[in-house]
Amino acid sequence: MVSFLLRRLMQSGIVMLAVAMLAFLMFRFVGDPVAQLVGQETTLAERAQLREQLGLNDAVPVQFARFVGQVVQGNFGLSYQMGQPVGSLLTERLPATLELSFMALLFAALVGVPMGVYTGLHPDRWLSRLFLVISLAGISLPTFFIGIMFILVFGVELGWLPTFGRGETVQLGWWTTGLLSVSGWKSILMPAVTLGLFQLTFIMRLIRSEMLEVMRADFIKFARARGLSERSINFGHALKNTLVPVITIAGLQLGSIIAFGIITESVFQWPGIGLLFLQAISTADIPIMSTYLLLVALIFVVINLIVDLLYYVVDPRLRTDSVARGA
Numbered sequence: 001m002v003s004f005l006l007r008r009l010m011q012s013g014i015v016m017l018a019v020a021m022l023a024f025l026m027f028r029f030v031g032d033p034v035a036q037l038v039g040q041e042t043t044l045a046e047r048a049q050l051r052e053q054l055g056l057n058d059a060v061p062v063q064f065a066r067f068v069g070q071v072v073q074g075n076f077g078l079s080y081q082m083g084q085p086v087g088s089l090l091t092e093r094l095p096a097t098l099e100l101s102f103m104a105l106l107f108a109a110l111v112g113v114p115m116g117v118y119t120g121l122h123p124d125r126w127l128s129r130l131f132l133v134i135s136l137a138g139i140s141l142p143t144f145f146i147g148i149m150f151i152l153v154f155g156v157e158l159g160w161l162p163t164f165g166r167g168e169t170v171q172l173g174w175w176t177t178g179l180l181s182v183s184g185w186k187s188i189l190m191p192a193v194t195l196g197l198f199q200l201t202f203i204m205r206l207i208r209s210e211m212l213e214v215m216r217a218d219f220i221k222f223a224r225a226r227g228l229s230e231r232s233i234n235f236g237h238a239l240k241n242t243l244v245p246v247i248t249i250a251g252l253q254l255g256s257i258i259a260f261g262i263i264t265e266s267v268f269q270w271p272g273i274g275l276l277f278l279q280a281i282s283t284a285d286i287p288i289m290s291t292y293l294l295l296v297a298l299i300f301v302v303i304n305l306i307v308d309l310l311y312y313v314v315d316p317r318l319r320t321d322s323v324a325r326g327a
């Protein structure tokens with residue numbers, strides 16, 4: 001177990017270093033940050049002095065080494081446009097993104113898992129076919145279109161839910177949450193459903209295919225021959241054996257929800273790190289863009305590490321292989 005964890009940690013460190021290099025090199029060509037910081041009346045000498053202060057005249061390896069050193073120390077630099085530390089900007093907006101992402105995944109799991117189990121156990125019923133049609137629509141329709149339709153129907157026409165913002169929030173230390181207020185719950189419903197709809201259909205189809213395969217396995221036939229109830233077979237044997245791929249996919253889907261929730265945050269003007277990243281692109285705010293990419297990579301690395309550990313716990317074959325290699 002320890003060697004497995006150390007090996008994964010070493011691989012994660014290499015991945016983070018590669019992402020840091022990619023972020024540093026990619027955003028050097030987005031635009032000139034000096035042009036965003038100064039006005040038209042600024043002289044060439046003042047521009048040159050500002051470039052020197054920012055370290056933009058140094059060699060690329062020197063700039064990259066300084067960038068990595070600052071990141072390791074938790075210093076992500078100052079926003080070129082806002083003049084504030086990037087770390088504080090992300091800390092201020094991260095709770096909104098994480099809250100939206102977890103609510104979207106919770107919605108996808110609570111709805112997608114029962115739908116997948118039902119369609120896997122009863123593939124020929126009309127309700128199963130209806131679920132498949134809904135899942136096809138969820139996969140095919142763009143996220144921004146679904147969000148706009150929700151806003152039009154539930155926000156504009158019916159007036160049930162707010163169309164933008166996070167609603168009233170409550171401060172819990174450095175964390176802000178909207179789940180402790182009625183307006184916060186109303187505000188998060190449409191963005192969470194919009195963001196979680198694609199994940200719902202993905203989880204439903206995955207569980208359906210796994211259930212169809214497991215129900216044809218020999219151990220299910222033996223369980224029926226032993227006289228076990230259908231409930232025990234379906235949920236105690238069949239569903240349990242679909243957990244390994246579901247855990248893997250669900251973990252990766254959480255990472256993708258956090259990383260690719262930019263469109264949803266933009267449509268609903270949700271004050272998260274995705275919206276901050278879009279604003280940074282329009283102003284060539286390189287520190288924010290680089291830090292956002294590193295943060296997303298770190299989230300994926302941590303989630304993958306947790307998924308690998310869960311995979312190791314759930315699947316006894318991995319433990320057997322590790323013992324065999326150690327012997």
